[in-house]
Amino acid sequence: MSDASPVHFIAHFTVTDGDGYHNYEKRFFPVLKPYGAKFITFDDNVTVLEGEREAGRTVIIQFPSEKVLMEWWNSPEYRELAAIRHQATTTFSVSVIHAIPQR
Known part of the structure; x- marks a missing residue:
């Protein structure tokens, strides 16, 4: 599997502090943008x-790739932002979904 294959990041969390989550949310997209990621969707009532x-x-x-996802995930900017998320939510799952392997 090529490292350049797109991956999907899926997270599910419960908001426990609305104000804290709002602070996280308004800072989230500027931290995500430099990594060329595409926010696909969110749903509060699946x-x-x-x-x-x-x-x-x-x-x-x-x-764009798992490498880029991990660069974002481990970036100082996101680690600082994740600390806000940790205080404002309970995360139940985080997944990295790879593309279907070539046959």
């Missing part, structure tokens, strides 16, 4: 087809 889901927000972001 349809659960099977199993149980914790209340909260699910987001999907596409990055």
